[in-house]
Amino acid sequence: MARIAVLGAGPVGVGLVERLLANADLAPGRPIEIMLIDPHPAGPGRIWRDGQSPLMRMNSLAKDITLFPGEAVRCVGPPRPGPSLAEWAAATVAGRLPPVDPELADDVREISPVSFATRRVQGAYLSWFLREVIGQAPPGVRVTVRRGRAVALTGAPDGTERVHLADGSRIDADAVVLALGHLEARPQGEQSEAAGFAERHGLVYLPPGFIAEADLSVLPAGADVLVRGMGLAFFDLMALVTEGRGGRYVRERDGRLRYLPSGREPRLLAGSRRGLPYRCKPSHRLVHGPVRELRYFPPALEQSLAGDGMLDFRRDLWPLIRKDLSFAYHRELFAAAPRHTAMPWPDFARLHDAAAVGELDALAEKAVPNPAHRWNMDELRAPLRHVEPRNVDDFRARFGTLLEQELRRAHDPARSADSAVYGAQLLFFERLARLRPRLSPRDQVEELDGAWFTLFNLVASGPPAFRTEELLALCRAGVVQPLGSGMRVRLDESTGRYRAGSANLDEECPAAALIDARLPEPTLDGSADHLLRALHASGAASEEFLTDPATGYRTPTGRIAVDDRGRMVTADGAAHPARYALGWNTSLRGTRAFAIPGTDAATFRHGDLVARAVLTGLSERA
Numbered sequence: 001m002a003r004i005a006v007l008g009a010g011p012v013g014v015g016l017v018e019r020l021l022a023n024a025d026l027a028p029g030r031p032i033e034i035m036l037i038d039p040h041p042a043g044p045g046r047i048w049r050d051g052q053s054p055l056m057r058m059n060s061l062a063k064d065i066t067l068f069p070g071e072a073v074r075c076v077g078p079p080r081p082g083p084s085l086a087e088w089a090a091a092t093v094a095g096r097l098p099p100v101d102p103e104l105a106d107d108v109r110e111i112s113p114v115s116f117a118t119r120r121v122q123g124a125y126l127s128w129f130l131r132e133v134i135g136q137a138p139p140g141v142r143v144t145v146r147r148g149r150a151v152a153l154t155g156a157p158d159g160t161e162r163v164h165l166a167d168g169s170r171i172d173a174d175a176v177v178l179a180l181g182h183l184e185a186r187p188q189g190e191q192s193e194a195a196g197f198a199e200r201h202g203l204v205y206l207p208p209g210f211i212a213e214a215d216l217s218v219l220p221a222g223a224d225v226l227v228r229g230m231g232l233a234f235f236d237l238m239a240l241v242t243e244g245r246g247g248r249y250v251r252e253r254d255g256r257l258r259y260l261p262s263g264r265e266p267r268l269l270a271g272s273r274r275g276l277p278y279r280c281k282p283s284h285r286l287v288h289g290p291v292r293e294l295r296y297f298p299p300a301l302e303q304s305l306a307g308d309g310m311l312d313f314r315r316d317l318w319p320l321i322r323k324d325l326s327f328a329y330h331r332e333l334f335a336a337a338p339r340h341t342a343m344p345w346p347d348f349a350r351l352h353d354a355a356a357v358g359e360l361d362a363l364a365e366k367a368v369p370n371p372a373h374r375w376n377m378d379e380l381r382a383p384l385r386h387v388e389p390r391n392v393d394d395f396r397a398r399f400g401t402l403l404e405q406e407l408r409r410a411h412d413p414a415r416s417a418d419s420a421v422y423g424a425q426l427l428f429f430e431r432l433a434r435l436r437p438r439l440s441p442r443d444q445v446e447e448l449d450g451a452w453f454t455l456f457n458l459v460a461s462g463p464p465a466f467r468t469e470e471l472l473a474l475c476r477a478g479v480v481q482p483l484g485s486g487m488r489v490r491l492d493e494s495t496g497r498y499r500a501g502s503a504n505l506d507e508e509c510p511a512a513a514l515i516d517a518r519l520p521e522p523t524l525d526g527s528a529d530h531l532l533r534a535l536h537a538s539g540a541a542s543e544e545f546l547t548d549p550a551t552g553y554r555t556p557t558g559r560i561a562v563d564d565r566g567r568m569v570t571a572d573g574a575a576h577p578a579r580y581a582l583g584w585n586t587s588l589r590g591t592r593a594f595a596i597p598g599t600d601a602a603t604f605r606h607g608d609l610v611a612r613a614v615l616t617g618l619s620e621r622a
Contacts, residue, residue, distance in 0.1 A: 001031040002618045005163050005171055007150045007531070008179035009038035010045025011126060011593035012583045015067060015603065016179055017143060018133045019611035022069075023077040024141045026615035032141045035171060037163065039149040043130040044123030045181065047210070047593075054107065055239040056119045056212050059232055059463065061283060062086035063113035065122070066597045067129045074600050075608035082132070084597045085125050086113040100124045114283055116464045119212075146171065151530045153540070153579070159621070161578050174621070175614050178560070178568070178581040181593075184209055184528035185520035193491065194498075194514055201496035204513035208520040211236040219266045219513060221245075226500045226509070227270040228487060229517035230277045234270060235467045237517055241265055242470075242479060249473060259473040268480045269509050270517075271502050275384040275485025276399070277471065278462035280406060284416035287335040291423030294324045297431070311438045313447035319357040321432075321452070322377075325424050326360050327352055329375040330367070332420035336413065340373040342366065375421070380458050384485040389506040392483075396475055399482040403472040410465040422459050429456055430600055433589065441546035442553050481509070489514060522558040522585035532560075539571030540579070544587040560586045566610035567617075577617060582610045 004020065006013045013036060020034055040046045058065070068082030069075065083091060089111035091097045100108055100121070107121040134143045152164035153176060163171040187195045187207045198205035204218045204225075211233045219225055219241060227234055243249075246262030297320045311317060330352065334345040341348070348367050355363050368374045378385070387398060409415045432452065436444055474480040484504030492499045497510040524536040524543045535541035544561040547554045560581045562568055566588060567575040582588065588606050595601030 001033055002027060002175075003033045003035060003171075003173040004614060004618075005035045005037055005161065005173035005176045006179055007037050007163065007176065008045070008181055008583075009036040009040070009042035009145065010047060010179070010181045011067065012181055012607075013038065013045070013177075013179035014043055014126060014130045014133075015607050016177060016582060016611055017130070018067070018080060019069075019077060019604075019607045020615065021133055021137050021141060021143075022080055023608070023612050023615055024138050026612060027618050030140070030618070032618075034141070034143045035173065036143065036145045037148060037150055037165075037171065038145075039147060039166075041123070041127070041147075042145040043126035043128075044120075045126075047182070048119050048123035048126055050101065050104070050120050050123055052120050052212055053240065053244060054118050054120065055243055056236060057116045057464070057467075058085075058119060058122055059116065059281065059461070060594070061114050061281070062089065062111050062117050064596045065125075065594045067126070067594065068597075069595075069601075069604035069608070070598060072598050072600050073604040073608075075605045076612060077608045080133070082129075085117060085122065086111060086115075088125050088128065089117070089121075097128070100128075116281075116466075152534055153531065159578070174618055175578045175580065177566075177610065177614060178532075178579075179583055180529065180532065180581075180585070181583055182210075182519055183532065183585070185523050185526045186528050188523075188526050191516060194489070194516075197491045197493075197498070198514070203496070203498065206513075206515040208233075208516045208518045210519070211240065211515075211517060216240055216244075221264045221266065223266045223513060224509070224511040225266045225268050225513040225515060226483075226489060226498050226511045227268050227515045227517050228272065228489065230270055230272040230274070231461070231518060232463070233517040233519065234277075235463050235471075237515065238268065238467075238471065238474065238480065241268070242474060247479075249470060257469050257473045259470070259477040259479065261477060261479060265479050266513070267478070268474075269483055269500060269511060270480060271483030271485070271487030271500065273486060274382065274458075275482070275487070275502065275504060276402060276406075277468060278458050279380065279418070280410035280465040280468050281462050282419035282422040282459065283410070283465070284413060284419040286332060286416050286419055286423070288332055288420070291328055291420055291427065294424060294427055294431075295327050296320050296323050297428070301431075301435075310440060311435060311443075313439055313443040313452075317432070317435070318447070318452075321428060322357050323352075323355075323360065324428070325421050326364070326375060328420045328424035329417045330364070333368070333373065333417040336416045337373065340368060340370055340414070342369050375417070377455070381455070382485070384504055387484070387504045389504060391506060392481055392509065395484055395504050396482055399484075400472060400475050403468055403475070407465060407469055407472070410468070418459070425456050425460055426596065426599065428452075429460075430602060433602055436589075440551075440553075441548045441555065442551070444546055445555055445557075483509065522560075524558065524560065526558075535568075540568070540576070541581075542569050542571045542573075557587070558585075559589070562586050562588055565613035566606070567613065577621065580610055580614055582606060 036042045063086040065085040070081045107118045148165040160172045161176045245264040484502035486503035490499045498514045499508040501508040542561045544557045544559045563575040566580045568579040595603045
């Protein structure tokens with residue numbers, strides 16, 4: 001019997017299992033055992049497991065989450081259509097699918113297509129998905145689950161891969177796939193300095209990591225806590241130290257949300273590079289329906305790719321991105337809010353087609369008289385750029401005004417153009433990744449992974465609107481003090497306190513606690529995972545380096561280097577024939593935990609690619 005060990009049983013791992021089962025005919029006539037190995041429950045894994053606070057929510061609409069590769073996925077293996085999270089919940093409530101744990105029944109009942117489900121109910125969806133695909137396993141293939149933490153991987157003399165677990169046991173396999181997901185990292189650089197400062201002065205420092213698992217009891221009631229970052233980790237922290245400590249929200253008669261403190265909350269002094277949370281997750285109903293195609297990118301790109309030369313991101317791609325996003329925005333704006341436009345749509349579309357990128361702003365000024373209804377990339381990137389330094393009270397009032405504007409925008413049907421931009425960005429997200437080989441290493445790092453991905457996150461990775469409304473209520477209650485953009489933290493040895501300032505404050509704020517509210521960046525030598533660090537130290541795993549011999553450019557990415565079949569690359573540059581890696585922290589990139597139904601998601605394409613490589617490799621070695 002051939003044995004495949006999958007290290008990591010969260011969404012990436014169970015998604016790989018589905019692809020291994022779907023492609024099992026690549027190893028005909030040979031029994032196969034697929035072993036899922038994880039210290040956490042198979043399916044939910046670490047992040048989505050049961051037992052966590054119901055305050056922890058998904059950051060995507062329930063209708064936009066699926067684990068099933070449908071017909072739209074362009075992969076070699078067969079599709080497996082199935083329900084989205086929203087559809088699964090509806091079928092479960094209606095009794096067409098097995099019931100969930102009674103403790104999660106209310107979580108499931110509250111799910112609608114446009115709701116943000118709890119993470120623990122997403123774990124139930126993952127568990128059901130795994131049971132479903134295992135139940136459809138072809139003859140001769142079985143899936144087993146082993147609870148345990150892999151700490152080492154060695155090769156036996158006969159070519160067998162040996163997985164060593166923390167309890168001293170071992171598992172032998174013919175192929176091993178690392179599907180490790182997000183891992184903790186040891187503090188490095190400024191994080192290490194902040195940790196050392198905390199140790200010297202008896203302060204609190206929480207490095208990047210999973211806020212939902214952090215020991216927040218070290219944050220006493222009433223204490224000032226500096227928070228670097230206003231993304232998803234910040235909102236997790238915000239929920240856990242407010243509602244999680246007994247506070248509650250009430251709706252006033254005028255519709256305003258008010259926070260009633262429990263008295264156990266710390267005070268969060270929060271800032272970031274942008275100074276505001278990302279724009280609320282778009283959820284408008286589109287007049288034109290979902291954006292299905294880009295107008296300028298495909299034909300122009302076909303012409304650009306006709307030759308063998310490299311592409312220049314700023315010259316060849318950025319103008320197309322800019323123009324397609326502008327078209328998607330204005331097409332929806334003219335349909336949803338024609339009162340804000342000053343010319344017929346056919347005239348605008350004709351002028352837009354003929355305009356160079358540098359002419360788009362002038363065209364928008366003619367077509368959309370009110371600047372507040374134009375698509376403004378600078379406003380999106382740096383909304384506080386014109387806010388002069390002021391004291392904390394004045395800035396908090398200004399910050400509250402901006403949050404109110406953001407909430408009105410999120411709930412205004414006339415702003416559905418924001419959702420159209422989001423839809424166009426999703427198309428770009430999948431397609432730009434395929435052009436990576438045609439870009440220079442510098443363009444890959446600074447433009448594709450840098451400028452473009454930042455723009456994508458500003459629109460696509462924002463919080464649900466209800467979180468922004470809660471943040472506004474907490475600012476009014478004095479539980480959150482915003483610090484603004486360009487946040488900087490100084491380690492003041494003379495006073496033994498962290499001190500934070502920003503571009504929008506004329507003073508510094510001291511505190512005895514500092515939290516870096518974000519997930520760690522991918523890293524091998526800095527990983528807190530014993531297995532990954534040991535593989536790297538021995539040369540069995542290597543870090544991806546992007547190198548351009550022509551210019552001398554060379555930079556590490558922190559990602560596990562794999563070849564185009566997902567095989568791990570050793571320190572001497574060889575691809576290991578029986579060890580693979582899959583996930584966001586590999587050089588394949590693009591693999592996210594979940595995909596949007598009806599899309600050609602890289603998550604599915606990469607999973608299919610690696611699954612087929614594993615199965616083909618088994619046959620070749622046999």
